[in-house]
Amino acid sequence: MLPAVPDRALTELGRTEGGPETLAHLVRDQDTRRLLLLRAVLDAADAADAAVCSAAARRRVGADWEMLVEADRAMPTGVESAGRGPGHGLPVPTGQPAVAGGGSATHTRLSPARARLLHPLTGPWTRRALRGLDTEAGPRTERQSRELSQDLAHFSAIAAVAAARGGICFAVRLTATEGVLTLPSLGALRGAGLGNAPVDVVHRRGRLTLRQKGAADVVVHLESGIGAWSSAPAWTPAYALPGLLPGGAPMPLDDLDPYRTVRGGPRHHALSGPVTLDDPERKRWLQSWSGTAAALRLGGAQRVAEAVALLRCLVPLAVPPGGAAADGRATGGCSATRREAFGAVLSSTPPTPVGFAATLVHELQHTKLTALSEMVTLHHANGAARYFAPWRPDPRPYDGLLQGAYSHLALADFFQRHALADANPAHRESAWAQHARYREQIGAVLPALVGSSDLTSRGRQFVDGMVAVYERMAEQPAPRDHAVRAHEHVRAARALWLQRHAAELRQ
Numbered sequence: 001m002l003p004a005v006p007d008r009a010l011t012e013l014g015r016t017e018g019g020p021e022t023l024a025h026l027v028r029d030q031d032t033r034r035l036l037l038l039r040a041v042l043d044a045a046d047a048a049d050a051a052v053c054s055a056a057a058r059r060r061v062g063a064d065w066e067m068l069v070e071a072d073r074a075m076p077t078g079v080e081s082a083g084r085g086p087g088h089g090l091p092v093p094t095g096q097p098a099v100a101g102g103g104s105a106t107h108t109r110l111s112p113a114r115a116r117l118l119h120p121l122t123g124p125w126t127r128r129a130l131r132g133l134d135t136e137a138g139p140r141t142e143r144q145s146r147e148l149s150q151d152l153a154h155f156s157a158i159a160a161v162a163a164a165r166g167g168i169c170f171a172v173r174l175t176a177t178e179g180v181l182t183l184p185s186l187g188a189l190r191g192a193g194l195g196n197a198p199v200d201v202v203h204r205r206g207r208l209t210l211r212q213k214g215a216a217d218v219v220v221h222l223e224s225g226i227g228a229w230s231s232a233p234a235w236t237p238a239y240a241l242p243g244l245l246p247g248g249a250p251m252p253l254d255d256l257d258p259y260r261t262v263r264g265g266p267r268h269h270a271l272s273g274p275v276t277l278d279d280p281e282r283k284r285w286l287q288s289w290s291g292t293a294a295a296l297r298l299g300g301a302q303r304v305a306e307a308v309a310l311l312r313c314l315v316p317l318a319v320p321p322g323g324a325a326a327d328g329r330a331t332g333g334c335s336a337t338r339r340e341a342f343g344a345v346l347s348s349t350p351p352t353p354v355g356f357a358a359t360l361v362h363e364l365q366h367t368k369l370t371a372l373s374e375m376v377t378l379h380h381a382n383g384a385a386r387y388f389a390p391w392r393p394d395p396r397p398y399d400g401l402l403q404g405a406y407s408h409l410a411l412a413d414f415f416q417r418h419a420l421a422d423a424n425p426a427h428r429e430s431a432w433a434q435h436a437r438y439r440e441q442i443g444a445v446l447p448a449l450v451g452s453s454d455l456t457s458r459g460r461q462f463v464d465g466m467v468a469v470y471e472r473m474a475e476q477p478a479p480r481d482h483a484v485r486a487h488e489h490v491r492a493a494r495a496l497w498l499q500r501h502a503a504e505l506r507q
Helices: 007-014 020-047 055-071 112-117 122-132 142-165 279-290 292-298 301-310 353-373 398-421 425-450 457-473 480-506
Strands: 079-081 091-093 170-176 180-183 187-190 197-204 207-211 218-222 235-237 313-317 344-348
Touching: 007 020, 007 353, 007 457, 020 055, 020 112, 020 122, 020 301, 020 353, 055 112, 055 142, 112 142, 122 142, 142 170, 142 180, 142 197, 170 180, 279 292, 279 313, 279 353, 292 301, 292 353, 292 398, 301 353, 344 353, 353 398, 398 425, 398 457, 425 457, 425 480
Parallel strands: 313 344
Antiparallel strands: 079 091, 170 197, 180 187, 187 235, 197 207, 207 218
């Protein structure tokens, strides 16, 4: 992929930070990987036999690809073709990255095609399509064939959106899956029936006409950036929050994309499912989001910078059981990132700006470390789950311990800075309590991280950066009462963990 990560960048990331060049390096590498994976989908469709992908389906994939290439012809400077031959090249970033989140000055350099292909939720689609086209996976079940057909139909919708955003006139036939046609970044059409059905789509000068059997035509008008409006009740427009910073690009709040969570796959026990927001919930998101930049800034200027550089979309999740008050407001929540959806943060409705800022700090560390781990081998540990982590009831593998410790270290730093900067005594006490707990948790796992013989030399450099942050925080310790409570909390968590898992770990 891109050149090796410089030592300076590795040290910055180890300290849970990252200057503009370091974050740009991560973004550029992830964008390159995405484009190459998308090209792999085209190659896999070309190579698949008729039992996997019919000749008609291959022709349709090729036509969709050509539509993307046409939408990308107004290619910004600083990119070059991936070079698959005439009509098949997609641009691979070579200069500064086209960052699509939070108000980057390079946002406008994205062509319509790349804006769709680099959108985080295109990543999960790419992985599913590649699995579906795998010719070595053995005989296909009827369900697998149906799912691949749906996945390829979604690619047609992606291409149509890119072409419409690029001002290209076209007439294509798309497919509503289970009664819904989703046009990423524009909205969703609820069809006349419940099954899969064709929808004829015509685009002329920023206006889409959607035609389906047994229903009136739906006319949709494109808006700049995110969304498209229509007076038809069958149309639900995509929604976006304002830019994180004034003048920044809108932040998609995507509750429509069918690939926003893993469909039919295992889900972490604490993670709720996707949700479609109603107006009151959107207002709650907006209220918390409006104060998030200020809350991030209290926790350090680097926290705003990394959110601007890395965050590309938000995916709302349902508030988990017991996480809502009687008036419907969130009092607890859950959040996650997905390895294949770089730039997306999944979260239930954030209760407060500070709480949401902390969620972003937590999840964007996972984003950074995951991206770094695809460029640098940090350790050679196997996946054996045997490590104690105070924030989890189950034993963790080394990589999971590293991921959790990294995000908790950033939270300890975030809340310490809050406690030192916040003038409100109640807020300050709450921040000290959070800081003390997170720092105590980190102190409980750092010995296992540092002492592992599985660390590579670069991994040791990374972990040394984590240790430096942990030691620096000791220069301005939390008040003693908070520190004592945090120590007792971690001690009790360890005792309970040993009681539950000591026997199985001895086997």
